[in-house]
Amino acid sequence: MAGDAVVITVPGPHGDREVRISSPGRVLWPQLGITKLDLANYFVAVGDAFVRANGDRPVSLQRFPDGIDGEQFFSKNPPRGAPDYVRSVMVVYPSARSHPQLVIDEPAAAVWAVQMNTVVFHPWPSRAEDSDNPDQLRIDLDPQPGTDFGDAIPAAVELRAVLREAGLEAFIKTSGNRGLHVFAPIEPTHEFLEVRHAVIAAARELERRMPEKVTTAWWKEERGERIFVDFNQANRDRTMAGAYSPRALAHAPVATPIAWEELATTDPRTHTVLTIPERLATVGDPWESFGEKPGTIDVLLDWWQRDLDDGLGELPFPPDYPKMPGEPPRVQPSRAKKV
Incomplete structure (x- = not known):
């Protein structure tokens, strides 16, 4: 009506x-x-923190016209009828095709996206004006079957130490599900492939230190009961739920920035659309200083070259990517052995 x-x-x-x-x-x-309406009011309450974390970036909208149990789709193009305070920016996809994507500059733009039935926001790790060069290094710690959120905690702590040795300051947030996302602000001086290589270098170093606990194995059959360090989230047009974005799960969780001091005791299931406004009002935003001291990926790229010299090469890319230079065959090991 x-x-x-x-x-x-x-x-x-x-x-x-x-x-x-x-x-x-x-x-x-x-x-x-x-x-x-509850979700719209949520974004009014968390708007400043949400925009600080996700604003001025190309963003994809995960939309649910009939609620989280209904059909869903991704909007990479700005939806029709966008108000004049919602802009877009041209980005280049892995296929080399260019297309505009939405950019959120203020809380009202996020609320308008809710009007368009958006539940999950997926920002790029690069700024709108320089979308080819990420200013965030992102690493997804993804629990595999037989592991859970608690198993990701020691991996995150050790990853923080790895990044610190590489000259980077790490920030952490819950994924809104079972995993953890570790971010580091970086100077936007390298394009996506180089940042991916920096992530792989950090992931391999973490794997050396915790070989029984974490893995960089792309194929699920090789991961075992370990935390998968998902290096492919560093690729162009690969995104994860943004800070303070809700997730489309039954208990309405939120991908929540936390302080490192909270990590050992935090329960990700308590960070929800219903609780985050109060948390921000009382605890504040642990990511408020994010980006104030960006680092470089130079040390990590030195590690990448060291590993290349030692015989460790490129790792697999996502299946929808074009074949990349130096990439190993895209066939799972158990099938390759039968050829």
Whole structure:
């Protein structure tokens, strides 16, 4: 119905914006009864921290028109009817094709995305004005079957030490699911492939130190009960849920920045759409200083070259990528042995 809408006021850097939310009572998280309007109000509450972490970046929207249990799709193109305070930027995909992607510059843009049924926000690790050169090094610690969030904690602590030895300051957040995301601000002086190589170098060093606990094995059959260091999240057009982005899981979790001092005792299931506004109001934003002291990946690239000299080569790329120079065959080992 035309009258089934509300208008909410969203403060921002250019003053208040009035954002219309249609179907405000639509339930997005059935288990908790969290509605579209609830989600819009969540972004009003966390807007400053969300934009600080994800703003000025190309972003993909994961949209759920009928709630998280219904169909979903990704919007990489800016949806039609975007207000004038929502801009886009041209980016280049792995196929070499160029296309515009949405950029969020203020909380009202995130609330408008909620109006378009967005639940999860996936920002690039690069800035809109320099999208080819990441200013964030990102590493995904992904628990495999037989492991859980608790197993990712010691891996994250040791990874922090590895990055510190490479001259980088690491920040951490929950993934919103079972894993952990470790980020480091870097100077945007290297393109995606070089940053990927830096991530692989750090991942291999972590694997050397914790061989029974972590793995860089791309093929699942080789990972065992270890934490997978997902180096392919460093590729162009590969993204993870942004800081303070909700996830489309039943308990409405949020990918939440935490202080390193919290890591040993944090329970990711308690960081939800319902709890994060209060957490920000009382604890503050552990990532508020993110980016103030960017480092370089020079040391990690030296490690990458060292490993190349020692016979360790390129690792597999995602299956939808074009074949890359030096890449090993894209066939899982158990099948390759039968050839």
